[in-house]
Amino acid sequence: MGRKIELAGWEEQLRLPKEFDQLLEELHNQQGPDVFSDLGLALGWWPEPIPPGMISKVMAAIVEKDKIQAQFNRRIFRLTGLFVTVLFFAALNFLTRMGTVGELTAPLRLEVGFFLLFACLGVGISVLTVSLSVGEGVSEKRLG
Amino acid sequence: MEENRLIIKAQNGDHDAFKDLMENHQAKVYRLLLGLLRDEHAAEEVTVETFIKAWRNLAGFRQESTFWTWLYRIAYRAAIDYQRRSLPEKNLTLLEENIVSKAAEPLEEVIAKDRNQELRQALQKISFPQRAAIILYYFQGLSYKEIGRIMQRPLGTIRADLHRGKKRLKELLTRQWRDDDGKENRTSRVGRTTQVAERI
Numbered sequence: 231m232g233r234k235i236e237l238a239g240w241e242e243q244l245r246l247p248k249e250f251d252q253l254l255e256e257l258h259n260q261q262g263p264d265v266f267s268d269l270g271l272a273l274g275w276w277p278e279p280i281p282p283g284m285i286s287k288v289m290a291a292i293v294e295k296d297k298i299q300a301q302f303n304r305r306i307f308r309l310t311g312l313f314v315t316v317l318f319f320a321a322l323n324f325l326t327r328m329g330t331v332g333e334l335t336a337p338l339r340l341e342v343g344f345f346l347l348f349a350c351l352g353v354g355i356s357v358l359t360v361s362l363s364v365g366e367g368v369s370e371k372r373l374g
Numbered sequence: 375m376e377e378n379r380l381i382i383k384a385q386n387g388d389h390d391a392f393k394d395l396m397e398n399h400q401a402k403v404y405r406l407l408l409g410l411l412r413d414e415h416a417a418e419e420v421t422v423e424t425f426i427k428a429w430r431n432l433a434g435f436r437q438e439s440t441f442w443t444w445l446y447r448i449a450y451r452a453a454i455d456y457q458r459r460s461l462p463e464k465n466l467t468l469l470e471e472n473i474v475s476k477a478a479e480p481l482e483e484v485i486a487k488d489r490n491q492e493l494r495q496a497l498q499k500i501s502f503p504q505r506a507a508i509i510l511y512y513f514q515g516l517s518y519k520e521i522g523r524i525m526q527r528p529l530g531t532i533r534a535d536l537h538r539g540k541k542r543l544k545e546l547l548t549r550q551w552r553d554d555d556g557k558e559n560r561t562s563r564v565g566r567t568t569q570v571a572e573r574i
Contacts, residue, residue, distance in 0.1 A: 250544055254512050261515035263402050263442060274493050275513045280404055281418045285396050288425040289389065295426070 310355075317352055320345050377441060385432050392432070396425055399442055403449050409509045410453045412498050420456050424449040439523055446524045450506060457502060496546040504539030507532055 253269075260267035266277050324345050377398070383391035403424055408417040427448050435444055497505055503525065510521045511532075521532050 251540070254540065257512045258515055261513055263406075263514050263516070265515065270513060273513075275409070277401075278405055278408055278414075280401050281414070284400055284404070284418060284422055284425075285393060287422050288396060288429075289393060291422065291426050292389070292392075292429050295430075 313352060313355075317348060320348065378437065381432075381435065381437065381441060384429075385435070392429055395441065399445055400425070402442055403445055406446060406509070406514065407449055407453055409497075409513060410450070410502070410506055411456065412494070416456060416460070420449065420452045423456075424452045427452065443520055443523055446510075447526065450524050453506075454502065492547060493543075496543050499546055500539050500542045503527075504535045504542065507535040508539045508543065511536055 257267070257269050257273065261270045261275070266275065324342065377395070380391045380395050384395060400421065404417055404421045407420050407424070408414065411417050411420065424445065428445055431448070435441070497508065500508070506525060507521060510516045510524065511518075516524075518529050518532050522529050525532065527535075
């Protein structure tokens, strides 16, 4: 840092356009993410004290979120398992009647309709799950 | 080297390794956020949020940048989100907290902090991206490239933000001093400047 800056004081320097730029450039050269130069200190960039307990707060939140995530994953897994089983039996039932598809009665048509409804729901849920995981992947990529 | 080992361990789910990483970087992240948000409670809240997000996205960190640059990027985005959701109530809260914190501090600290209030207040009045660019470039000593990575903006925009921010800062300080000069005695300012110069 120049002697001129040291003697004149930063307020006086900031009042002069050329010196203002010079002082800030000097500041840039002296400072770092963990470096607090005298000039930085004089300009109000202090090593502020860190509030206690931040790490424990983060760890508690991480453990809690992991727990919630695990519970959610378990529920989704069970629900999906149940849904796939139901869909499988419905498909099996439908396929056994396919032989007489030309003579579909009204109640059977209703069953086919229900099957198609559930199948659509299943596809919808799958698409939603895939989009969510892709979205998460994209967000991770952006941060990484 | 040590840090890379900790990152890999944390990526494999090791809580202790992540704790060590946090210990190494929490001060940096907190002070950056304090500079950006100018509110201790907000900075603490967003620091915690930053590390939670970092943990959740750690698997995606491919060491293409330094770990702290990556953390800064998350912190910067978290600060933007915080600003968006708390802007209407922020001014009143800040005012109340400043009154409380000043009353609780020793006189010497209050005097020392007041000495730097002008620049801090001026920084608070410039737009968020300009403030971020000024803090990252001048007070954190980062390069344009690093700032571009953190703010995820092109280098030209960063340069423009810095230029405009610096110009606005200069205007604000000049106006503030002009007002002050009308009110207070000039000699007290010279005395104050000498004190700062002595410290440097």
